[in-house]
Amino acid sequence: xxxxxxxxxxxxxxxxxxxxxxxxxxxxxxxxxxxxxxxxxxxxxxxxxxxxxxxxxxxxxxxxxxxxxxxxxxxxxxxxxxxxxxxxxxxxxxxxxxxxxxxxxxxxxxxxxxxxxxxxxxxxxxxxxxxxxxxxxxxxxxxxxxxxxxxxxxxxxxxxxxxxxxxxxxxxxxxxxxxxxxxxxxxxxxxxxxxxxxxxxxxxxxxxxxxxxxxxxxxxxxxxxxxxxxxxxxxxxxxxxxxxxxxxxxxxxxxxxxxxxxxxxxxxxx
Amino acid sequence: xxxxxxxxxxxxxxxxxxxxxxxxxxxxxxxxxxxxxxxxxxxxxxxxxxxxxxxxxxxxxxxxxxxxxxxxxxxxxxxxxxxxxxxxxxxxxxxxxxxxxxxxxxxxxxxxxxxxxxxxxxxxxxxxxxxxxxxxxxxxxxxxxxxxxxxxxxxxxxxxxxxxxxxxxxxxxxxxxxxxxxxxxxxxxxxxxxxxxxxxxxxxxxxxxxxxxxxxxxxxxxxxxxxxxxxxxxxxxxxxxxxxxxxxxxxxxxxxxxxxxxxxxxx
Amino acid sequence: xxxxxxxxxxxxxxxxxxxxxxxxxxxxxxxxxxxxxxxxxxxxxxxxxxxxxxxxxxxxxxxxxxxxxxxxxxxxxxxxxxxxxxxxxxxxxxxxxxxxxxxxxxxxxxxxxxxxxxxxxxxxxxxxxxxxxxxxxxxxxxxxxxxxxxxxxxxxxxxxxxxxxxxxxxxxxxxxxxxxxxxxxxxxxxxxxxxxxxxxxxxxxxxxxxxxxxxxxxxxxxxxxxxxxxxxxxxxxxxxxxxxxxxxxxxxxxxxxxxxxxxxxx
Numbered sequence: 001x002x003x004x005x006x007x008x009x010x011x012x013x014x015x016x017x018x019x020x021x022x023x024x025x026x027x028x029x030x031x032x033x034x035x036x037x038x039x040x041x042x043x044x045x046x047x048x049x050x051x052x053x054x055x056x057x058x059x060x061x062x063x064x065x066x067x068x069x070x071x072x073x074x075x076x077x078x079x080x081x082x083x084x085x086x087x088x089x090x091x092x093x094x095x096x097x098x099x100x101x102x103x104x105x106x107x108x109x110x111x112x113x114x115x116x117x118x119x120x121x122x123x124x125x126x127x128x129x130x131x132x133x134x135x136x137x138x139x140x141x142x143x144x145x146x147x148x149x150x151x152x153x154x155x156x157x158x159x160x161x162x163x164x165x166x167x168x169x170x171x172x173x174x175x176x177x178x179x180x181x182x183x184x185x186x187x188x189x190x191x192x193x194x195x196x197x198x199x200x201x202x203x204x205x206x207x208x209x210x211x212x213x214x215x216x217x218x219x220x221x222x223x224x225x226x227x228x229x230x231x232x233x234x235x236x237x238x239x240x241x242x243x244x245x246x247x248x249x250x251x252x253x254x255x256x257x258x259x260x261x262x263x264x265x266x267x268x269x270x
Numbered sequence: 271x272x273x274x275x276x277x278x279x280x281x282x283x284x285x286x287x288x289x290x291x292x293x294x295x296x297x298x299x300x301x302x303x304x305x306x307x308x309x310x311x312x313x314x315x316x317x318x319x320x321x322x323x324x325x326x327x328x329x330x331x332x333x334x335x336x337x338x339x340x341x342x343x344x345x346x347x348x349x350x351x352x353x354x355x356x357x358x359x360x361x362x363x364x365x366x367x368x369x370x371x372x373x374x375x376x377x378x379x380x381x382x383x384x385x386x387x388x389x390x391x392x393x394x395x396x397x398x399x400x401x402x403x404x405x406x407x408x409x410x411x412x413x414x415x416x417x418x419x420x421x422x423x424x425x426x427x428x429x430x431x432x433x434x435x436x437x438x439x440x441x442x443x444x445x446x447x448x449x450x451x452x453x454x455x456x457x458x459x460x461x462x463x464x465x466x467x468x469x470x471x472x473x474x475x476x477x478x479x480x481x482x483x484x485x486x487x488x489x490x491x492x493x494x495x496x497x498x499x500x501x502x503x504x505x506x507x508x509x510x511x512x513x514x515x516x517x518x519x520x521x522x523x524x525x526x527x528x529x530x531x532x533x534x535x536x537x
Numbered sequence: 538x539x540x541x542x543x544x545x546x547x548x549x550x551x552x553x554x555x556x557x558x559x560x561x562x563x564x565x566x567x568x569x570x571x572x573x574x575x576x577x578x579x580x581x582x583x584x585x586x587x588x589x590x591x592x593x594x595x596x597x598x599x600x601x602x603x604x605x606x607x608x609x610x611x612x613x614x615x616x617x618x619x620x621x622x623x624x625x626x627x628x629x630x631x632x633x634x635x636x637x638x639x640x641x642x643x644x645x646x647x648x649x650x651x652x653x654x655x656x657x658x659x660x661x662x663x664x665x666x667x668x669x670x671x672x673x674x675x676x677x678x679x680x681x682x683x684x685x686x687x688x689x690x691x692x693x694x695x696x697x698x699x700x701x702x703x704x705x706x707x708x709x710x711x712x713x714x715x716x717x718x719x720x721x722x723x724x725x726x727x728x729x730x731x732x733x734x735x736x737x738x739x740x741x742x743x744x745x746x747x748x749x750x751x752x753x754x755x756x757x758x759x760x761x762x763x764x765x766x767x768x769x770x771x772x773x774x775x776x777x778x779x780x781x782x783x784x785x786x787x788x789x790x791x792x793x794x795x796x797x798x799x800x801x802x803x
Contacts, residue, residue: 367547388547390545393545393546393547394545396547397547409547410550
């Protein structure tokens, strides 16, 4: 950017970026454009439908209005079921996620084999989406809340385990050293120097995951794994659009209540 | 009696941090170990309770060899060696009493430790020691609510709860302001004579070393180059220990409390 | 303080000081657990069949069958296309919504509207949005693109709005002082401050959308998810497991690339 300084004034040009930066920028822009052009041309879309889409969407919206509250009782019951699935699954996950995070943290893992086993569990759990887990468990245990609870659990283990593992790895090592110096065994060192330090992170992570799980459990029913999704699927299948609208409003209400509750808990506990 | 002989520590193939150290500490003497940063003071103390594994040599506490101990035997030996740290090394989120009782972890069983149901005698001893150093009224306060000097007194009481046969102090005053650090040194001095306990103190401050201790050991590049009375620690000896070495400030940085950014998980 | 009165027994002070609150919380938790387990409809008879069924499923799933690789590839290419287009649309559209939802540069009514859009699009799980779009515009990738565009607007818009609310206001004043209008101020004082973050977010969102596109397909919104759903529907477990394995591999690779790019950028 300073190359023009010793040259005559007429040759001075100002550029925002130097040559190499500019080339990289052009290359990135070009690559993005090529990707987009390829995606647009190659994708399996019937374009007249696209132009008709706003029409269709507003049509659907019109059919939903006004929301029909006649099935409110059933919807509220299904909502409670949804919350139960999320809460129970989050609670149960703790018992699996804590040992996994313990063996997946560099500084507490008993040995390398355990470390890799722990990491494998975390990666496997995190890479499969809740709804895919649900699909699998519905196939095994049949439609119902058990499949939903298991699906939420299997996904949450990775989330909670990974964040807890990181929290364990980031603790202050000095109390650990002090506990070692008193002649404490490994279990006692964990109880005194590790557990108190990760407590705040633990609560924050559980609360965060509970909030996420509430959202996740609203869709479990779409593959038959219990909760509000079952009713939603039923209403859509029978074209009961006003009922669908009521369910959607109920979901927004649930999610907002969940968010308010988690921020309250966060303030109280932490 | 603590007898160290031929103590050597080297990390990998690097030059040794400690070379052939011999030191005998008897009775209730209080000893200062002085030396520049990196002279091996800290490593030496940590070799004694085996927080650092010595490469070779022998360390005997009241006739028992410490160097070849393993597992439960090592932990039993550590109970008899109290340690006070530069950064206090308290468990911030626990109460002062829990921190103090943690000194008994080598004695109680896991159930007692986890449920905090310590024997009455331990609790009595904790109160007595805390009263001795004037922190008993903080028993149920969280450790991080205390000032630096008070925190270090908790650290000292925790070490004394072990009923140690020797007390190690690794730069116990380096994180404290001058007045508080004088108080801690005075406390260590009087505790050593009250409990007739040998005390080894790593210390930077030569003035304090001469005032509060009975014997000074000078380390340089892992070798002992001075061992004598404080009055004999003359300017020449000071030059020999510290000369030509840039004095570096060995203050401990506050534990980095990183705000964790909670990642957005795709639903 | 009178030392002789110091209590000689000691109990750890309870985590919650008020005993009513403490036992109240315990009682409420216990009641909740009993209530939840009592009301949840478990079909134990069907669950009991689970073990033999899982044996059959996993037996049928191993070894995973990669013979229909072309179908697998088509599904993934479609997922990738959905993710790219939705990210582009979503990131572009998130800018106006973020401006609307930033309290420091939007008037109150506009702010409320912007916030409402973001809150609504964040409240719904993409799968629910997808099922609605499938109902509106039919099966296929179009529903997927619309879903993930909305999803991206919600997520990127929220973070971007927060970013705009935290910009250095001095730069805005400087540009205004130079006589710039609203649009020019946005271009010169606001966008340069949020652009680096926006590029990083786009990478993140591409990764997110790729994961999500595998899922919205389950309700018919195109991509590999639809392929997976079909395989499950036809009890074609060996192909389903092959798809699952490839999904996991792609997600790991995509996470790695996105993390690497973001590290380079910041």
